Amino acid sequence: MRPPLQPNRDTDNTLLAVENVSLRFGGVKALTGVSFDIRKGEIRAIIGPNGAGKTSMLNCINGFYHPTDGRIIFKGEMRRKMRPHVAARGGIARTFQNVALFKSMSTLDNIMVGRSLKMKAGFFWQLLRYGPAIEEEVAHRKVVEDIIDFLQIPHIRRTPVGRLPYGLQKRVELGRALAMEPDLLLLDEPMAGMNLEEKEDMARFIIEVNQQFGTTVALIEHDMSVVMDLSDRVVVLEYGRKIADGTPEQVKSDARVIDAYLGVAH
Amino acid sequence: MTATADSREDTFPKLIVSNARIRPHRTAFRHKDLGIWQSWTWAEVHHIVRAYAVGLLDLGLTRGGRIAVIGHNRPRLYWTIMAAQWIGATPIPVYADSVADEMAYVLAHAEVTHAAVQDQEQVDKLLSVASRLPQLEHILYDEVRGLRDYDHHRLHSIETVIQGGSEQLRSPARQAALQAELEKGKGSDLAVILYTSGTTGRPKGVMLTFESVIAAAEIGCNFDKLNETDEIIAYLPIAWVGDHIFSYAQAILSGLCVNCPESPETIADDRREVGATYIFAPPRVFESMLTLTMVRMEDASALKKRMFTFFIDHATKVGERILNGDVQVGWWDRAIWHLGNVLVYAPLRNRYGMTRLKVGYTAGEAIGPEIFRFYRSIGVNLKQLYGQTEASVYITMQPDGEIHADTVGKPAPRVEIRIAENGEVLYRSPGVFLGYYKDDEKTAETKTPDGFVHSGDAGFFDAAGHLKIIDRANDVGRLQDGSLFPPKYIENKLKFYPNVKEVVCFGSERDYVGCFINIDLVAVSSWAERTGVTYASYQELAGHPLVYDMIERHVDEVNRSLAGEPRMGGAQIKRFLILHKELDADDGELTRTQKVRRGFIAERYADLIQALYDGSQEKMVTTEITFEDGRKGTISARVKIRDMTLHSVESGPALREAAE
């Protein structure tokens, strides 16, 4: 499904490094000394059984949680106590396991919100909706329409997202993340609760995003076949610890992974 | 201004040049894309087409070559036709929903070297039959989605071809060469080959010259006084002659604007947004619009429903007469009609996207008189015309004020009509075709030495000089007892009920008339919902006794009306059955234009026909079906057969020839 050759990929180029990260809530240890890296342009999967700390890991990366210990280096800069909006400004976008869309807004507006960071027109132009404000609005609308076209959702352009079926909501959420033109795209179970056709579409979108725009993707996914097809490298977590890290082939044949995860799940 | 082609502008490319000169800033094309109606003026189109033509030359398409055009209505596909014609190549529009096999036949038969297609779906189709198309060199596509990773040796995006051409055009030499190509084109050149998916046999390529297409377009433009302010929505297959004449030829000739919808699924919304002034559609479009109207009104509140019914009834009474300018209509009736116009008719027209409509045409098949009158009664200037691909559409048209639901009008301007001995309609006009591509035998069969064309339809002129078409000339048969059996005529009567989608009648050389009926899923499922009939599948619904009862009532009414017409009384339906599956073009039961393929059906369902005539009450059948993705499967059903009590035939003149 995936061409083996990735010509535009600089494999030595680390975009994000997680070093020895631990996270505790009171007495509960969500993560313990996890280290791995994400390279520019790759699709990195994080897998593991339920409660392995995958979502907590993503939450640490984009500043929603702050690691109790260890450090996260993004684009060569150390980040420990970073607010999520700072992470967003730094180029990290994110989708969620349970879809975190703005329910009352239309698809169009949801994706437009994703452009907020790129919009610069000042308050007074906004007030008049004139000059730079409206020019900017039109320019970004064009970008948003391209995303809508890319995700094949023109028919729901004006539908409030709260009324959309789950699969489409996930697509809109991806659209909103893409609108941020992120360097690193974090996807938390992008295919959960989808039927086969929707999964195939979503997989195609992820690959196209990765290849066309060179966006680095880190994703959590349960469906092993998807992970193996999609990702360049896989990190396996169990009970908040890393138990394996490597190409899908390596991970697949790792004894601990088979024990901890594959053996259980299948 | 009415369009009359300058004698020098005898090809479409020349007309485009003149449009760019006369009306450079008028909008030529619109396409709903990325949320808005992207627009191109004639000047822009002119520029693009020139660049495109150069690009095509560079891809090896030359004078006398052939390029297939496959896809839904997209500006770039229309521009492909323009660009190809500019350099003297012949465009061959192909039905977008043809399965790969059909497409392979047409492309191989036409020996195309190039194909311009809409998207990945069509590219995949072509690649899947590439081995049968050794002469196909290049494929051009409009939408890049999904095609990025394909091998681009023989694959090109139309956009880049145009860009390449545009760059080439900077050189004066290329400009001059292009100008020369334009001037080389002349009216007698082959403009287009349209493949008709005839009701029998393989498609035939109808060759039309610029002269005939332009002449035909002129007939239409002058008849309805079309000009550059008109808007048409292009959503019918580009391979259909109707679309080619209306959305291509007439658009270029009169400079009107062609609007391409976003996708086939959004056509209803797009049609409403555009609010075309000029439309052309086969009867089924109007039928399904009316069916949807009725279905929706079923869900309206009681008060609204009563209001709707009241005003629609009133419109049925006087609306058509008001539209025809009948001065006899009383002021009170007029007042009520106008009140209805405010409350019902105008809003309805708005929902149909017909608010700005000047004139609409329906053709291709007979339209139900009720449906036809419905639209006219609510103030839609709908007219019928009778046409054929071989005539570049126009044979007869309905002039304003002389519109009758059951005739197709008077001969169109510059068209001569002759009724043959056997009732067949023959015509001659400037629009008639050159011949069938690579089929001289067939051409000779169809075209008489003096230039008349056999239409294949039987018909007659009524007292007012309007042509009435009964049936395909070859299909009008006789029962064993010698009574006349015009299957289409009977079928159409039945099809005018919203619950009936398709009918196939049998009776030629038999004792009585029997028929297959296809129910209309939209109408019948809505009826089922209201009456509480539950069903799990189409098959179950079709076999439901209550559905049978309902259809039986319709058949009885048709029989009664047939009995009322002396010549037709013998053709009453004695036995019928409801088919367990929908007739489908993918299974070869319908043509791509949704016409019934009688012979094929008779063969395929021979068992059922036998059952119709051997008196059995039901029959077990197994049928092979084709899924959308091309996979095959089978379904089985026990199909029941109903007997009808026939109405007594009124005594009248002995049976005579249908066509006079």
Place this chain on the structure above:
Amino acid sequence: MDILYKAFVEPFLFMSEAPDLLLQTLWEGLVSGVLYALIALGFVLIFKASGVFNFAQGIMVVFAALTLVGLYEKGVPALLALLLTAGVMLLLAIAVERIVLRPLVNQPDIILFMATFGLTYFLVGLGELVFGGSPKEMIADALYLPQGTTELTLLGGPVRFQHLDIAAAVIASIIIAALAVFFSRTRIGRALRAVADSHKAALSVGISLNQIWVIVWFAAGIVALVAGIMWGARSGVSFSLQIIALKALPVLILGGFTSVPGAIIGGLIVGVGEKVGEFYWGPLVGGGIDTWLAYVIALLFLLYRPQGLFGERIIERI
């Protein structure tokens, strides 16, 4: 410097110089604190069981007091009037459940909140229509509420204890204790608690949600009646009383919306804080600061601890 001295030194000097006045102030704060707690309790009852923030609690206090006084003025014996008033509160509870809550079930909180605002308007109109808009005297005598004052010399000065205040504190404590028992020891009380956790759980106890609503609204009505008698006896019965209901808001903020002990402690903090602040710091800025002090206390507290005194720390998940 002078300002700082006046704000941070002088009041404390004053306190230590005249401890009797401090005691007096604390006592008064305590009494109004208990009454705040009583009103807050009405909110808590309803909020716990139905998730409704009942803005009408304040007007229910006034309405109950008005009804009682009005009936007495019409010649109904005091104790009978008390019973009849309780009956009126029951009718009100039933009507609210039928007409307001039932059709609005599953609506967002703000909508239910606004509905209780509509209820407030309605009750104001109804109360004034039936009993007239002018302030009335609470029938403290007829209800055998003690009158008079006891003056004790404590900490070197005279401290006055109004008998009514003592009675108010006692009665409020009894009511609060009774409610605590009701919640923890009776079947209905347990069902009420269950309903706060999950509606299904309540159904399994065998009590319908609608019944529970009636019960809590009735209980809140009784609490309102008691609060109305006490406040009324202290400061007369008028519609301006409903403003004290808003004081319940900071009380609730401090104590948490669902906690009975929280309501009590919050009430005391607000009552005492308000009185002490007004007495010692009020003159500094011109007095009258008890109108807003409670809110500012609650606000500052919230900034420090957004989940309230007894609320659990919220871990945000997404």
Place this chain on the structure above:
Amino acid sequence: MLYREAGQFKTTYFSDMAVFRLREDRTGLAVVVVAAYGLAFVGTDFLLQAVLIPFLVFSLAAIGLNILTGYAGQLSLGTGAFMGVGAYSCYKLMTAFPDVNVIIWILVSGLFSAAVGALFGLPSLRIKGFYLAVATLAAQFFLQWCFIRVPWLVNYNVSGALDAPLRTVFSIPVVGATATSQARYIVVLTLVIALTWLASNLVRGRIGRMWIAVRDMDLAAELIGIRPLQTKLLAFAVSSYYCGVAGALMVFLWYGGAEYDVFNINQSFFILFMVIIGGLGSLIGSFFGAALIFIMPILLGIILPALLVPFGLSIGAETIEHLRFMIVGALIIFFLIVEPHGLARLWQIGKQKLLVWPFPY
């Protein structure tokens, strides 16, 4: 039914993003605006002074609160006080610089209100929902206390009340005892139209989307790079600006002077009510809400006695007042039950029905 959307297609994003995408809506709006100005010349003093001016003032305040509560999702019970800040600052500015056009001061006074609003909005970063209401209640009571206790605010006026000195625009009195209701009405109407237009620009653009994002899901909003505090504070400031201007208009162009207690908590509730009944997150809803809550009681005051006359009942003004309260309270509950999303939703549904007429959907 009235709509003819066929043929009204958009060929640019600019036209596609217009507020009123359909010609019929634009025409309707134009008719309403023209009629509103027309009323200035045909309306009676009672209609202008006692009905329309207050209606417009309340609409403006409701727009202000709607921006905060409806769009940005921050509940506020301090509207009355923010209106007061506007009124008192306008008074100070007007009396300190009597030569400057009063309209400028009305507009500037909103800025003071905006600053105070933003200050009291600071806790919104940590406090949410009903809890935030306490912060705004603190503002309400604290500011109201200031109005009483700081005599400087009323220029040490003995009565402690605001009065309206004579001020003119183009030498026509618009503030003060000699201002005609016609002149006042035109000024108020013009300001309300202009400010509504600006608000509609704001809520449809980037800022409006950010507000709604914060309202719908503030965590997700933060994760796409929206700074929650700035966004909320901006909402507080803009909202308070509108309330402040409304407060200034209320005192100087409607009442012609006022005491501190017009800015009490009841005023805050009154306006919150208009917003809820009108429809959260809808500008037009603010007008509907103001109309229902303010004008309906007036109508009831007129209609009720008339209804009772045939039965030989005559009732005192007080009783009518009480009945009005009851009916308003009952209607509020009724509306919440019938359409919890407010009159704006009913309006939208009605328009949709007209659009698809005669079809039901």
